[in-house]
Amino acid sequence: MYTEHPVIEVRRTRWRRWSSLVVMLLIAAPVIARETIVLQKSATDTQARGADATLNQLLPNGNNVGNTLTVASVTGATQHAIVEFDLSRIPNVGIKQAMLTLHVTAPPAGNVTYGAYNISDFWQSNMATWNTRVATTAWNTAGGDTAAAVTNTANLTAASTTAKFNITTDVQNWYNGSPNYGTLIKDQVANDTFTTVFGAKAASNANSPELDVTFVQNVASLTATPGNASVTLSWSIPALIGTAVAGESYTGVVILRRSGSPVDKNSFPADTVVPALCSTLGTGTVVFVDATGKTSFTDNATNDTCAAPGGAPVNGTTYFYKVFLHDSANYYSYQPIGSGSTYTQEISATPAATPAAQQNTQWIAATFATDLASPSLVPGATVAMGSQTNLLFFINAVTGIRQFVPISLGGSIASRSPLIDAAFSSTGQNVDYVTDQDGLIYAIFTNTGVIDWVVNPIGSGKLLLQGGPAVQLASISGGTNDQVFFGTRNAATTTGNQIFGLNGNTGANASWSPITGPISTTNNGVQNLDIINSTPLVDYVHNAVWVTSRSACGTSQPSLWEMNPSTGAVQAIANLGDIDASPTLTFSSDVLFVATVGDSGGTPCTAGNSTIYAINPTTGATIASFVTSDGPAVSYPVVLGSAPPYTVIYSGATQVHALSIDTSRPIPIFVPVWSTTVANPSAPISSTGLQFVFVGSSDGKIHELMLTTGADVKDEVTNIGATKGTVGDPSIDEVMSRIYVTTTDQRAYAFAFPF
Amino acid sequence: MFRLKRLNSYSWKNSILLAGVVILAAWQFSGCQMTSADGGTPPPAPATATFLFCDKEAPSCENETSFSATATRDLEVKVSWQNVPVGNHVQTLEILLPGGNLYQQTQMAFGVEQGSNESLVAIQTLPVAGTWIQQRHMTGEWTARVSLDGQVVASQMVELTP
Numbered sequence: 039m040y041t042e043h044p045v046i047e048v049r050r051t052r053w054r055r056w057s058s059l060v061v062m063l064l065i066a067a068p069v070i071a072r073e074t075i076v077l078q079k080s081a082t083d084t085q086a087r088g089a090d091a092t093l094n095q096l097l098p099n100g101n102n103v104g105n106t107l108t109v110a111s112v113t114g115a116t117q118h119a120i121v122e123f124d125l126s127r128i129p130n131v132g133i134k135q136a137m138l139t140l141h142v143t144a145p146p147a148g149n150v151t152y153g154a155y156n157i158s159d160f161w162q163s164n165m166a167t168w169n170t171r172v173a174t175t176a177w178n179t180a181g182g183d184t185a186a187a188v189t190n191t192a193n194l195t196a197a198s199t200t201a202k203f204n205i206t207t208d209v210q211n212w213y214n215g216s217p218n219y220g221t222l223i224k225d226q227v228a229n230d231t232f233t234t235v236f237g238a239k240a241a242s243n244a245n246s247p248e249l250d251v252t253f254v255q256n257v258a259s260l261t262a263t264p265g266n267a268s269v270t271l272s273w274s275i276p277a278l279i280g281t282a283v284a285g286e287s288y289t290g291v292v293i294l295r296r297s298g299s300p301v302d303k304n305s306f307p308a309d310t311v312v313p314a315l316c317s318t319l320g321t322g323t324v325v326f327v328d329a330t331g332k333t334s335f336t337d338n339a340t341n342d343t344c345a346a347p348g349g350a351p352v353n354g355t356t357y358f359y360k361v362f363l364h365d366s367a368n369y370y371s372y373q374p375i376g377s378g379s380t381y382t383q384e385i386s387a388t389p390a391a392t393p394a395a396q397q398n399t400q401w402i403a404a405t406f407a408t409d410l411a412s413p414s415l416v417p418g419a420t421v422a423m424g425s426q427t428n429l430l431f432f433i434n435a436v437t438g439i440r441q442f443v444p445i446s447l448g449g450s451i452a453s454r455s456p457l458i459d460a461a462f463s464s465t466g467q468n469v470d471y472v473t474d475q476d477g478l479i480y481a482i483f484t485n486t487g488v489i490d491w492v493v494n495p496i497g498s499g500k501l502l503l504q505g506g507p508a509v510q511l512a513s514i515s516g517g518t519n520d521q522v523f524f525g526t527r528n529a530a531t532t533t534g535n536q537i538f539g540l541n542g543n544t545g546a547n548a549s550w551s552p553i554t555g556p557i558s559t560t561n562n563g564v565q566n567l568d569i570i571n572s573t574p575l576v577d578y579v580h581n582a583v584w585v586t587s588r589s590a591c592g593t594s595q596p597s598l599w600e601m602n603p604s605t606g607a608v609q610a611i612a613n614l615g616d617i618d619a620s621p622t623l624t625f626s627s628d629v630l631f632v633a634t635v636g637d638s639g640g641t642p643c644t645a646g647n648s649t650i651y652a653i654n655p656t657t658g659a660t661i662a663s664f665v666t667s668d669g670p671a672v673s674y675p676v677v678l679g680s681a682p683p684y685t686v687i688y689s690g691a692t693q694v695h696a697l698s699i700d701t702s703r704p705i706p707i708f709v710p711v712w713s714t715t716v717a718n719p720s721a722p723i724s725s726t727g728l729q730f731v732f733v734g735s736s737d738g739k740i741h742e743l744m745l746t747t748g749a750d751v752k753d754e755v756t757n758i759g760a761t762k763g764t765v766g767d768p769s770i771d772e773v774m775s776r777i778y779v780t781t782t783d784q785r786a787y788a789f790a791f792p793f
Numbered sequence: 794m795f796r797l798k799r800l801n802s803y804s805w806k807n808s809i810l811l812a813g814v815v816i817l818a819a820w821q822f823s824g825c826q827m828t829s830a831d832g833g834t835p836p837p838a839p840a841t842a843t844f845l846f847c848d849k850e851a852p853s854c855e856n857e858t859s860f861s862a863t864a865t866r867d868l869e870v871k872v873s874w875q876n877v878p879v880g881n882h883v884q885t886l887e888i889l890l891p892g893g894n895l896y897q898q899t900q901m902a903f904g905v906e907q908g909s910n911e912s913l914v915a916i917q918t919l920p921v922a923g924t925w926i927q928q929r930h931m932t933g934e935w936t937a938r939v940s941l942d943g944q945v946v947a948s949q950m951v952e953l954t955p
Contacts, residue, residue, distance in 0.1 A: 158883045158902040179881055183902030186882045186942040217900075408896045410925045426897035450897055452924065475920075504920055527920060529849060529867040569866070571923030588923065618923035635923070642864040645927060672928045691930060718930050736929065763894060764929055782894045 298759020401438020424451025
């Protein structure tokens with residue numbers, strides 16, 4: 039009979055217990071990836087975009103920002119702490135874990151449980167109170183708007199020195215397109231009388247809030263070079279940002295491929311698993327798996343022997359590649375969350391037999407929602423674009439890599455936001471002015487993403503801002519500060535919309551701002567102001583700001599307004615009928631061009647065919663007009679030429695059109711030059727001296743038209759497959775010779791030109 | 794632009810007591826008749842949402858599902874919530890283009906207090922006139938999809954015609 043030695047059995051039991059514990063710990067262990075970083079205000083980490091505040095029920099309209107944060111659960115005097123981190127040091131990463139630590143400076147008197155909640159609304163620390171989140175805009179729920187479910191909890195005692203919260207899912211969502219409004223900490227038990235004080239950012243020491251992030255970086259410098267039945271990808275493995283974990287290192291990439299459209303967000307390799315070559319992951323085929331640190335791959339008949347939809351690239355087909363960097367433990371550069379991962383580096387190319395027919399993107403960047411506005415630029419340096427998920431992106435124009443994590447604003451951004459170079463800005467910094475549909479206007483420093491100021495220009499209540507702001511530079515016009523002009527889109531009125539002028543340094547209203555319809559004009563009595571969908575135009579030569587508006591579907595009230603930027607006086611008006619397009623000036627500012635919607639004038643008011651007007655900007659009088667036959671003009675007309683005759687290019691519903699007008703003649707007339715059919719074209723773009731006109735289309739392409747003839751000589755593909763998008767208004771970067779567009783497929787693309 | 798409308802004609806605070814009485818009466822009445830198989834309390838009804846689309850300028854809002862993209866200035870998307878549990882919540886409204894790409898996503902937080910029985914209607918204005926929708930002829934079958942606290946609750950098609 040077998041009997042166990044009692045002592046040995048004890049040892050075995052202990053061993054089993056220990057091994058079980060180790061296994062349990064391994065199972066419960068946090069996901070460990072390649073790098074970790076500590077984000078905390080210090081001498082070396084400014085946390086410039088970081089913020090925190092205490093919301094105090096007892097002082098519901100008081101702002102509480104200082105060296106401490108307080109969480110309290112006291113009847114009538116509850117306090118919540120709100121904390122937001124600046125993630126700018128890790129802009130291009132896949133998040134694997136994020137732990138929020140608050141350092142206790144005065145512990146609770148007893149045992150408490152605090153919860154961390156994802157904040158769901160935009161706030162500013164210098165304005166946030168128990169009742170309001172920014173300016174006079176109230177929280178929907180006093181005490182802070184948050185998710186219903188607690189992200190994580192922490193138990194504290196009278197002896198606690200920290201409160202730690204696992205907020206991994208929230209941070210992953212922030213990197214995946216959800217706005218980052220930070221985290222709210224509150225007691226899980228109402229009125230338990232306990233209070234805890236934590237260190238705040240302002241303390242700038244070891245007691246400041248801390249976010250420990252574990253992540254995998256994306257590859258850098260990703261390019262795709264098309265060949266004959268081949269595409270060569272190259273990339274670089276980035277240097278460490280943080281601290282290497284457990285001796286792991288980046289060891290290679292996994293590449294997914296899809297034809298026609300980008301690999302979708304639900305297609306990615308599972309962490310710790312090496313996918314089989316040629317296997318299918320969602321909409322992507324695994325065409326390359328490497329663990330040896332390679333930095334290039336040529337997708338051709340030799341290297342890609344997968345069966346369809348893999349296999350050697352076919353000439354004339356556009357291929358999209360998504361490149362997942364991984365470490366030695368096979369953690370990949372994406373956010374492993376259920377809703378899919380939208381941020382991993384991708385690129386595309388179209389192989390062809392001849393170099394002339396080959397195409398490739400310079401970079402592709404995720405924007406998370408539709409944006410069709412022309413991206414704004416510091417040429418050769420920065421591309422900026424908004425999105426209708428409340429995010430503002432600053433992209434490195436050369437690499438396509440985010441300069442920092444997108445900036446979370448209060449509402450959808452539906453317009454182009456002007457970027458002002460520091461050399462010209464009265465702020466002395468590179469600054470971007472943005473309007474959003476939350477009714478707020480922002481000045482944002484583009485080097486850091488810091489919001490310099492944000493204002494609700496009407497104090498309380500909400501505007502809807504559709505058009506972008508225009509900026510009058512003091513460095514050109516004189517004065518002490520730049521001025522920012524924009525109009526409102528209050529569709530509830532056809533008479534009472536508003537035009538604002540703000541101090542570009544502070545956001546304060548100019549002395550005359552706003553002017554509100556019905557407006558007393560200088561020479562034309564009182565005039566109604568309908569909705570403004572466009573961005574105003576600053577005319578330095580005539581010291582004027584030109585604003586276009588709708589006009590109640592008729593010509594009984596103005597739709598073109600000339601305003602003095604210093605006084606707000608409306609110097610001239612024109613009753614041209616509804617206008618949605620922004621006005622355009624010639625290089626010498628001797629002629630202004632506008633394009634109407636061509637509305638029916640009846641009820642219901644339906645859009646018709648544009649009329650293009652040439653306006654004398656000195657008098658506001660019409661020089662010439664041209665009735666089109668192709669629906670309303672899109673976004674704005676483009677005027678080319680430094681002297682008459684000028685070429686005016688605009689897009690209608692089905693075609694791109696060029697007109698010529700010689701305004702030096704006694705009676706100028708518009709002369710049609712060419713019209714070229716492009717499916718649902720965007721606004722065109724070109725510039726004086728270029729041979730081509732570029733235009734986006736609902737066919738998923740950017741078309742390159744000859745300026746002289748309109749011939750559609752070549753196009754570049756953004757997305758023509760299953761998720762084909764409509765291409766927005768292009769921007770031209772003449773420093774880089776690149777075209778930038780955004781599309782409805784939630785991406786921005788860069789192409790070299792000429793195509 | 795997003796706003797939340799509580800449909801009671803009297804104030805929210807004043808409604809709490811009445812709502813509480815109504816709910817308690819209902820609880821008492823139903824308690825003996827509606828129990829789960831094991832004799833316990835029946836699970837709460839899940840939150841539901843219904844959509845109503847309106848031409849914001851129209852004198853009245855019928856339950857229309859088709860609008861002219863060339864004649865509509867603003868489209869109002871009204872989400873009526875039922876059976877939302879007590880507590881703070883976040884509604885996410887996604888507006889999807891024909892074809893499924895995301896056009897716009899908005900979030901709104903709101904709270905439901907203990908004893909409340911008022912209807913909650915979240916209203917979002919979708920600008921149409923002069924926007925990309927009209928300028929780029931984004932017509933066809935759009936989808937509005939609403940989630941509560943991250944879980945999709947309802948979706949509905951709405952047509953924008955040329």
